[in-house]
Amino acid sequence: MKTLTHKETAPAAAHGLDLRALTRCLAPHVDADLAGLQAERISGGQSNPTWRLSSGDRAWVLRAKPGPVAGLLPSAHAIEREFRVLQALRGSPVPVPRARVLCEDESVIGAAFYVMDWVDGRILRDARLPGLPLSERVVYHQEALRVLAVLHRVDWRGAGLQDFGRHSGFFGRLIHRWGQQYRASVVEPVAAMERLAQWLPGHIPSGADGEGNTCLTHGDFRLENLMFHPEHARVVAVLDWELATLGHPLSDLAYHCLAWHLPCGVLRGFGDQDRAALGIPSEREHIESYCAQTGRSVDAVLADWPFYLACNLFRLGAILLGIAARVREGTAANPDALEIARMAVPVAELGWAMAQGQVLTHKA
Known part of the structure; x- marks a missing residue:
């Protein structure tokens, strides 16, 4: 790393x-x-x-x-x-x-x-944290989760963000918007994206699109978008708010937890690694910790967890296809953009597998 x-x-x-x-x-x-x-x-x-x-x-x-x-x-x-x-x-x-x-x-x-x-600190690009002592890695993941829970408790109305997004219907809009982005970016249809676009709208969890679930969401909350203190496991800055909106907190949490399912490499996951050997908490432990900090029911979250993951993989697939469009246009900012864009189809296929219950989620 x-x-x-x-x-x-x-x-x-x-x-x-x-x-x-x-x-x-x-x-x-x-x-x-x-x-x-x-x-x-x-x-x-x-x-x-x-x-x-x-x-x-x-x-x-x-x-x-x-x-x-x-x-x-x-x-x-x-x-x-x-x-x-x-x-x-x-x-x-x-x-x-x-x-x-x-x-x-x-x-x-x-x-x-x-x-x-400018904020001085460390950006930890690899969520496996191989550059840190094994005993300290869990603390960094716990700190990231703590900040996410703090974000979701922000009084967005008091912060003047009443008009930063609609107060209900988040998942319906998210699926529609990223479906549009997918179709605007793609050269040829991607079968898994097409299936997810059809499946997701009919499987939004009951009540998930209600105003009562609305909070300020980051939209891209992963370890790589956090600046840590130069020496300690403390987040000193949350970066890259491009996708922030008023939305559902479990969308943010599920996106953050994609690292537990994506392979290591360009998407920087550890789903194909021995998590326990890496000193990283299990996905279930992460979910339980978040629920303890936010007052949510673990069982209720886990019941609909495959939807939240599949929805985020659909969105990530659309984002990756957008990167592919920038590669074709010659405007991609990242020198590794082509390699990253090639993950679009595998990501969409993982999302469809999640939707069909073919991937074990919230593993112990």
């Missing part, structure tokens, strides 16, 4: 950024001397090109929309939503970087972007 600091950058030129225009835009929003502002491209992102900006001993992160890709939904890569969530969560128990400025004027650097503070 690569145990990374946030400084996973490529010290190339500014990749076409107009640093003078960027300085003029940023200067009113930071208390810093921006003379000699520098930019380094950060690797690791799938969709939103990202740079580390620095001047003297101060640093920030710039996230921009990618170039246009034919067929993608207008709401894709919604950096405006990321910026709004970061602002709303500032001062809350959910650790986030401070958002500085949102610039929707594409003439500045060629795309809409926002800037947030």
Whole structure:
């Protein structure tokens, strides 16, 4: 595993950024001397090109929309939503970087972007955590889960996010939206995606689309999107809020738990590994811990768990096919995008197997 600091950058030129225009835009929003502002491209992102900006001993992160890709939904890569969530969560128990400025004027650097503070820490790309002592790995997974539970308890109305999404009908909309994204991205139909698109709407758990289940969801909550303290098992920043919305907490939890089912490799799971030998808690232990922190019934969650997993695999399949579309268009931000995109069909097939009860879930 690569145990990374946030400084996973490529010290190339500014990749076409107009640093003078960027300085003029940023200067009113930071208390810093921006003379000699520098930019380094950060690797690791799938969709939103990202740079580390620095001047003297101060640093920030710039996230921009990618170039246009034919067929993608207008709401894709919604950096405006990321910026709004970061602002709303500032001062809350959910650790986030401070958002500085949102610039929707594409003439500045060629795309809409926002800037947030740089946070020092570690990004742990491999959820197996091979770079950490065996005895400490469970603590990191527990800390990630704690932060997820804290997020789901946020008073989203009090945070000013009443209009951040609809208050009911989440799964119906999710299935429809990612079905649209799938069809906008695909060259030829994917059989498992077609089957899931037909199966999922009729199997939404009773009451799951009601307003009473609504909370702020991250949408991409996995270990790789968390910044840990440089030395301790403490999350210091939750990153990549592109898919955040008002939704169902178990959708977030199930997406987080996909690591227990996906194979190691480009999707960074450990479903094909000896979990106990890795020092990682079982999926059931993870679910039980989340329920204890949020007051949910373990039995009720497990009863509908295959749906929540299948729904997230359908969504992930659509996301991967979107990455494949960006590869075809030449706008993919990640150098490993082609390899990642090739996982779309296996992911969809795993989702269909989940839906049909062919995969054992919530293993002890």
